Amino acid sequence: VITTEFIDEVKASILSGNDSFLNEKVAVIEPADIAVIMEQLTEDEGRYLFKLLPKEISTDTLTELDEDIREELLETLTTSEIAAHVDEMDSDDAADLVSELPETKQEEVISQIKDQEAVEDIRKLLTYPEDSAGALMQREFIKVNQKLSVLRCVAELRRQAKDVENVYTIYVVDQDDKLVGLLSLKSLLVSTPNDTIDKLYNPKIHRVKASASKEEVARIMQKYDLVVLPVVDDEGKLLGRITIDDVVDVIKEEADKDYQMMSGLSENVESHDRIGVITRARIPWLIIALLGGILVSMVIGTYEGAISIHPEMAFFMPLIAAMGGNVGIQSSAIVVQGLADHSVNYERMVPKLLKELVIGFLNGLICSSLIFAYSYYMYESFELGATVGVALISVMIFAAIFGTFIPMILHRWKIDPAIATGPFITTTNDILGIIIYFTIGHIIYF
Amino acid sequence: VITTEFIDEVKASILSGNDSFLNEKVAVIEPADIAVIMEQLTEDEGRYLFKLLPKEISTDTLTELDEDIREELLETLTTSEIAAHVDEMDSDDAADLVSELPETKQEEVISQIKDQEAVEDIRKLLTYPEDSAGALMQREFIKVNQKLSVLRCVAELRRQAKDVENVYTIYVVDQDDKLVGLLSLKSLLVSTPNDTIDKLYNPKIHRVKASASKEEVARIMQKYDLVVLPVVDDEGKLLGRITIDDVVDVIKEEADKDYQMMSGLSENVESHDRIGVITRARIPWLIIALLGGILVSMVIGTYEGAISIHPEMAFFMPLIAAMGGNVGIQSSAIVVQGLADHSVNYERMVPKLLKELVIGFLNGLICSSLIFAYSYYMYESFELGATVGVALISVMIFAAIFGTFIPMILHRWKIDPAIATGPFITTTNDILGIIIYFTIGHIIYF
Numbered sequence: 001v002i003t004t005e006f007i008d009e010v011k012a013s014i015l016s017g018n019d020s021f022l023n024e025k026v027a028v029i030e031p032a033d034i035a036v037i038m039e040q041l042t043e044d045e046g047r048y049l050f051k052l053l054p055k056e057i058s059t060d061t062l063t064e065l066d067e068d069i070r071e072e073l074l075e076t077l078t079t080s081e082i083a084a085h086v087d088e089m090d091s092d093d094a095a096d097l098v099s100e101l102p103e104t105k106q107e108e109v110i111s112q113i114k115d116q117e118a119v120e121d122i123r124k125l126l127t128y129p130e131d132s133a134g135a136l137m138q139r140e141f142i143k144v145n146q147k148l149s150v151l152r153c154v155a156e157l158r159r160q161a162k163d164v165e166n167v168y169t170i171y172v173v174d175q176d177d178k179l180v181g182l183l184s185l186k187s188l189l190v191s192t193p194n195d196t197i198d199k200l201y202n203p204k205i206h207r208v209k210a211s212a213s214k215e216e217v218a219r220i221m222q223k224y225d226l227v228v229l230p231v232v233d234d235e236g237k238l239l240g241r242i243t244i245d246d247v248v249d250v251i252k253e254e255a256d257k258d259y260q261m262m263s264g265l266s267e268n269v270e271s272h273d274r275i276g277v278i279t280r281a282r283i284p285w286l287i288i289a290l291l292g293g294i295l296v297s298m299v300i301g302t303y304e305g306a307i308s309i310h311p312e313m314a315f316f317m318p319l320i321a322a323m324g325g326n327v328g329i330q331s332s333a334i335v336v337q338g339l340a341d342h343s344v345n346y347e348r349m350v351p352k353l354l355k356e357l358v359i360g361f362l363n364g365l366i367c368s369s370l371i372f373a374y375s376y377y378m379y380e381s382f383e384l385g386a387t388v389g390v391a392l393i394s395v396m397i398f399a400a401i402f403g404t405f406i407p408m409i410l411h412r413w414k415i416d417p418a419i420a421t422g423p424f425i426t427t428t429n430d431i432l433g434i435i436i437y438f439t440i441g442h443i444i445y446f
Numbered sequence: 447v448i449t450t451e452f453i454d455e456v457k458a459s460i461l462s463g464n465d466s467f468l469n470e471k472v473a474v475i476e477p478a479d480i481a482v483i484m485e486q487l488t489e490d491e492g493r494y495l496f497k498l499l500p501k502e503i504s505t506d507t508l509t510e511l512d513e514d515i516r517e518e519l520l521e522t523l524t525t526s527e528i529a530a531h532v533d534e535m536d537s538d539d540a541a542d543l544v545s546e547l548p549e550t551k552q553e554e555v556i557s558q559i560k561d562q563e564a565v566e567d568i569r570k571l572l573t574y575p576e577d578s579a580g581a582l583m584q585r586e587f588i589k590v591n592q593k594l595s596v597l598r599c600v601a602e603l604r605r606q607a608k609d610v611e612n613v614y615t616i617y618v619v620d621q622d623d624k625l626v627g628l629l630s631l632k633s634l635l636v637s638t639p640n641d642t643i644d645k646l647y648n649p650k651i652h653r654v655k656a657s658a659s660k661e662e663v664a665r666i667m668q669k670y671d672l673v674v675l676p677v678v679d680d681e682g683k684l685l686g687r688i689t690i691d692d693v694v695d696v697i698k699e700e701a702d703k704d705y706q707m708m709s710g711l712s713e714n715v716e717s718h719d720r721i722g723v724i725t726r727a728r729i730p731w732l733i734i735a736l737l738g739g740i741l742v743s744m745v746i747g748t749y750e751g752a753i754s755i756h757p758e759m760a761f762f763m764p765l766i767a768a769m770g771g772n773v774g775i776q777s778s779a780i781v782v783q784g785l786a787d788h789s790v791n792y793e794r795m796v797p798k799l800l801k802e803l804v805i806g807f808l809n810g811l812i813c814s815s816l817i818f819a820y821s822y823y824m825y826e827s828f829e830l831g832a833t834v835g836v837a838l839i840s841v842m843i844f845a846a847i848f849g850t851f852i853p854m855i856l857h858r859w860k861i862d863p864a865i866a867t868g869p870f871i872t873t874t875n876d877i878l879g880i881i882i883y884f885t886i887g888h889i890i891y892f
Contacts, residue, residue, distance in 0.1 A: 004793045032669050039789070158636045167632045168614070168673070185631040186613040190604045222698070223478050225691035227614070227673050244690050245671035248697065252668070255701030256783065262708055263779030263867065264772050271784035275801060279808045282776050289772045290813050293765025294820060300761045307760050311753040314760035315746045318767045318876055319739025325768075326710050326735050326869050330728050333709030337702065338717035343485070347450050355721060362725045367736050374740060421709065423772050430764055 002033055007040050014045045019052060027053050031060035038065060039272055043072050059085045063093040066270075071100060079105060083112035086122070090165060092138035092246065094118065095125035125240075133217050134210030136250070137231040137240030140164045143171040144197055146180055151193040153183075168228045171238055172201040178236040181205055207232050210239055217242055218250045219342070258336065261418040262329070264289075285423045292427030296321070296434050303438045306446045312379055313441055316371075316388045317434060323367065324395040324433035325426035331356055331403030332421045339411050346412050353401055360400030364393035387445045391437040398436065399429045448479055453486050460491045465498060473499050477506035484511060485718060489518050505531045509539040514719070517546060525551060529558035532568070536611060538584035538692065540564065541571035571686075579663050580656035582696070583677040583686030586610045589617040590643055592626055597639040599629075614674045617684055618647040624682040627651055653678050656685055663688055664696045665788070704782065707864040708775070710735075731869045738873030742767070742880050749884045752892045758825055759887055762817075762834045763880060769813065770841040770879035771872035777802055777849030778867045785857050792858050799847055806846030810839035833891045837883040844882065845875045 013021040026034060026049065034057070038046045050058055050073060062070060062085055074082060074097075082101070086094045086109060098106055113119050121139040128134025142160045144153045153170070161167055170183040181203040191200055207230045208217055221229050221244060229242045253268075260268060264285035269278050300307070300317070307314050335352075338344030344352065368389040376385030403425055407417035459467040472480060472495065480503070484492045496504055496519060508516060508531055520528060520543075528547070532540045532555060544552055559565050567585040574580025588606045590599045599616070607613055616629040627649035637646055653676045654663055667675050667690060675688045699714075706714060710731035715724050746753070746763070753760050781798075784790030790798065814835040822831030849871055853863035 001788075004791060030670065032671075036789075154635060161632050161636060164632075166673070167630075184613075185635065186607050186610075189600060189631065189634070190607055222691075222694050224476065225478075225694075227612070227690060244673060244694070245668075248668055248690070248694060251694065251697060252701070255698070255705070259701070259705055259708065259779060259783065262705065263775045265776055265779065269780060271780050271790045271798070275804055275808075278780070278801075279805050282773075282805070282809055283812060285776075286769065286772060286809055286813055287816075289768055290765070290816060293762070293768055294817070296764045296768075297761035297821075300764070301758070304757045304761075307757040308754055311750045311757070311760075312747070314753050314757075314763065315743035315750075316739070317760065318742045318746075318764055318880065319736070321764045321768070322735055322739055322742075322771075322869075322872065322876055323732065325771075326732060326872070327728075329709045330711055330731075333706060333711065334715060334717050334724070337705065342447075343482075344717045345450060352717070355724075358721055359725050359728070362721075363729055363732055366729060367732055370733075370736060371740070375743075426768065426772070430768055434764065 002036050007037055010037055010049070011041065011045060014041070014048050022049060022052050027057055031057055032064045034061045035064035035066070039069055047073060047076055055084075056088070059088045062097070063089060067100065068273075070097070074101065079108040080112050083109045083114075087113050087115055087118060090138050090140055091118065091121040091125060091240075092136065095122045095135070098122055099126060099130075128210055131214045132210060133208045133212040133214065133231050133242060134239070136214050136217060136246055137210070137242045139240045141171060141230075141238070141241045142167055143173050143238055144183070146172050146174055146196075146198050146201065148197050149193070150188065150191045150195045150197070150200070153188065153197055154193075157188075166243065168243070171230055171241075172197055173238055176235075177238065179205075179207060179230055179232050179238045182230075205230070208242075209234065214247075214250050215254065218247050218254065221247045222251065254340070258340070258418045258421075261416070262333070262421040264423045289423045289427050292423075292430060295431050299431065299434050299438070303441075306438070306441070310384075310441075310446055312381075312384055313387075313438075313445070316375065317437065319371070320388075320391055320395055320433045320437045321430040323392060324399040324429035327360065327363070327396045327399040328403035328425040328429040329421055331360075331400045332407050332417075332425055335404050335407045336417050336421055339407060339417050344408075346408055349405075349408055352408075353404055356400045356404045357397060360397035361393070363400075364396035367396065368393040383445045387437075387441045390444070391433075391440045394436050394440065395429070395433045398432065402429065402432070448482050453483055456483055456495070457487065457491060460487070460494050468495060468498050473503060477503055478510045480507045481510035481512070485515055493519060493522055501530075502534070505534045508543070509535060512716075513546065516543070520547065525554040526558050529555045529560075533559050533561055533564060536584050536586055537564065537567040537571060537686075538582065541568045541581070544568055545572060545576075574656055577660045578656060579654045579658040579660065579677050579688060580685070582660055582663060582692055583656070583688045585686045587617060587676070587684070587687045588613055589619050589684055590629070592618050592620055592642075592644050592647065594643050595639070596634065596637045596641045596643070596646070599634065599643055600639075603634075612689065614689070617676055617687075618643055619684055622681075623684065625651075625653060625676055625678050625684045628676075651676070654688075655680065660696050661700065664693050664700065667693045668697065700786070704786070704864040704867075707862070708779065708867040710869045735869045735873050738869075738876060741877050745877065745880050745884070749887075752884070752887070756830075756887075756892055758827075758830055759833075759884075759891070762821065763883065765817070766834075766837055766841055766879045766883045767876040769838060770845040770875035773806065773809070773842045773845040774849035774871040774875040775867060777806075777846045778853050778863075778871055781850050781853045782863050782867055785853060785863050790854075792854055795851075795854055798854075799850055802846045802850045803843060806843035807839070809846075810842035813842065814839040829891045833883075833887045836890070837879075837886045840882050840886065841875070841879045844878065848875065848878075 086097055110119055140163055142164055144156050171179060172181045172183050174180050181201040182205050183201045187200050206220055206224055210231050227244045230238055231240045233239055265281045266284045267281040269281040335344055371392050372385045372389030375388045376382060407420040410420055411417040532543055556565055586609055588610055590602050617625060618627045618629055620626050627647040628651050629647045633646050652666055652670055656677050673690045676684055677686045679685055711727045712730045713727040715727040781790055817838050818831045818835030821834045853866040856866055857863040
């Protein structure tokens with residue numbers, strides 16, 4: 001574990017040029033940990049440390065770094081230095097890094113990579129759209145023909161294995177290079193040399209096309225507990241494989257995105273990001289909420305006379321607005337998660353809305369009884385109590401239905417439904433809550 | 447992919463007793479998919495389908511089911527039926543299932559399991575606290591002594607491998623059974639028979655103690671891209687291994703928990719849960735928000751006279767409250783995520799709060815300039831504009847600092863900081879926002 005004290009020591013060593021500390025204490029730890037340290041350093045400090053690392057370690061650290069910090073670092077490296085790092089990377093990491101470079105630099109870097117097979121792999125991977133299975137896969141994998149004997153398969157494996165870091169499984173292909181199944185290392189180890197692969201391999205396997213989305217990949221690997229998933233082209237030919245570590249990142253990213261959307265952040269920000277970045281990520285939703293608040297003020301403004309005579313109407317306005325917002329977020333959060341894991345779908349909308357109606361009614365009944373009792377007792381006015389109570393249950397039922405309906409419609413329109421859980425639904429419910437409140441007040445109170 | 451139509455067909459087949467459809471179309475698909483179908487069926491329909499499945503498939507389906515649906519199903523099975531399923535499961539799934547049974551049933555089931563090794567494994571696993579690495583691990587793994595030759599190692603592997611479903615790696619132990627490293631299947635495949643394990647194994651490996659938390663396990667496996675993580679006791683002896691599929695579930699669960707906490711749901715509910723469950727999960731936060739709203743109404747009540755004379759003060763109350771809530775959630779969401787991935791810590795609180803102060807000030811300046819301009823122009827009152835503007839920037843700065851401080855303090859007190867992102871922070875900011883608003887109004891307006 002990287003402690004705050006250790007990072008302070010690293011900073012001090014960089015400042016005082018204490019390279020022996022950096023070589024002995026930092027360059028020997030895992031690249032993932034070095035990346036964590038670098039994320040806490042200034043740009044200059046990070047560059048100093050990076051240049052000091054042994055080649056192999058610095059390449060791995062580069063793949064582990066946060067994208068924005070990597071970008072800063074790459075700007076200070078020459079294209080031949082970048083090419084030397086890329087040359088050592090797995091094809092998926094290599095392609096990711098190249099794709100992050102400015103377009104003018106990309107060709108320059110690729111042209112300086114020595115290994116021609118690596119160049120081909122990178123070019124191939126760069127052709128897939130950013131969030132597809134093709135962009136997520138790596139080209140390193142082991143494949144054998146189904147007609148081989150175990151003995152020849154092991155020889156083939158030895159030859160291919162030097163380029164593949166983690167051999168989870170061996171893919172079995174037919175004479176047309178089409179994926180027909182997989183062979184576990186375990187079954188190979190417990191087989192006899194003269195067996196043929198044909199008899200050993202498992203034909204029941206999952207696969208995805210290169211055009212599948214990364215969400216689809218994550219869903220399949222998570223559902224079927226897979227460690228690695230082969231990627232094929234439209235003819236069923238094996239193109240590459242996706243490993244679970246990349247998918248764990250996708251799952252984490254998706255979850256973070258929904259979370260940040262709900263919290264009203266418009267970009268994926270992290271706490272160590274610079275003030276400008278964080279400020280910019282927050283302002284769009286705040287402006288929307290502000291405009292919503294202005295609309296609310298206009299609605300209330302039309303009841304100015306009523307408020308002068310009955311200022312107690314104003315007392316419960318924030319309560320009505322807040323309860324509508326809370327119920328709306330609760331409802332939409334459940335729907336958004338259900339849409340994400342495919343347990344909710346548009347075809348089943350009507351029963352879903354009816355269910356929300358019942359839930360909204362039950363919760364509304366409890367809350368509005370409480371608020372009726374309180375306001376009747378406190379202000380000795382049945383009319384005020386009735387207004388607040390009836391408005392509250394109406395707002396809660398309405399917000400529950402609205403919070404369910406909006407994400408479903410957005411999903412139907414191919415818009416990320418998570419957007420509905422943010423300040424959008426709170427603001428909308430604020431406005432509608434106040435309108436309902438004063439309308440009911442107008443009917444039974446003033 | 448399981449379509450709505452297919453589920454309807456399954457339901458119809460169950461109703462009409464069309465067993466041949468169920469045998470030919472349902473019993474042949476993957477247990478993870480059967481589980482998805484069962485989650486959409488009623489209890490009786492699910493039981494009918496389950497009884498029809500071949501033994502092996504039904505056991506796997508049982509481990510894939512949602513916990514609450516599994517619980518319902520298990521209530522209808524005899525202890526000897528349950529024992530027969532448990533006997534076939536991996537030790538981690540077996541122990542999970544037994545731990546979910548009512549205590550009176552647990553002993554009865556364990557006593558009817560035939561395989562004595564399985565009984566020992568389950569008893570051992572049940573001793574670990576629910577959310578620890580020990581409870582997450584499985585006892586099936588392959589270990590070899592470091593002194594063995596490759597030839598004997600392969601023989602040992604063949605003997606052990608029949609009980610282990612996925613052999614990702616071979617653990618190497620010394621004569622005291624202490625974990626010293628790991629041997630990849632790849633290195634075994636490319637070795638020669640007379641090599642000794644001593645020369646082949648990799649001693650630099652990650653491990654966790656059985657007492658580590660599941661969050662710690664998830665963090666390590668995610669950070670270092672591990673597929674499997676060995677678990678050791680206090681002396682370093684190998685106890686079991688944790689596989690990535692279980693950790694993916696932990697990561698997903700954690701993310702869902704934070705998401706639901708933020709949306710004001712007190713339990714992990716899913717959209718297919720029964721109305722009673724969903725209603726119960728929602729009501730606690732609604733009651734808290736209601737009490738908060740009542741407090742707000744009391745605060746406003748003390749300014750009753752001012753509102754009668756200046757009803758326009760009431761127009762901007764919901765805006766002030768909503769903006770405070772939005773800023774508070776934005777700030778706390780970033781901190782909660784930072785705390786979860788260890789990029790934020792308590793020791794660095796002061797610089798973090800200063801940063802929030804600056805961000806709150808910048809965003810506040812933008813928003814309050816807009817609202818000042820609007821309200822000054824709209825109501826032709828400099829005092830009203832100044833009140834709303836100054837109150838807004840004060841509330842936004844305050845909410846930003848508050849939203850950062852509260853999760854950090856909760857974390858320090860070992861309370862899940864995610865609780866601060868829910869209606870809690872919105873409600874608190876509502877109350878404080880209104881107090882600030884009227885206090886400033888009192889100073890410059892009335």
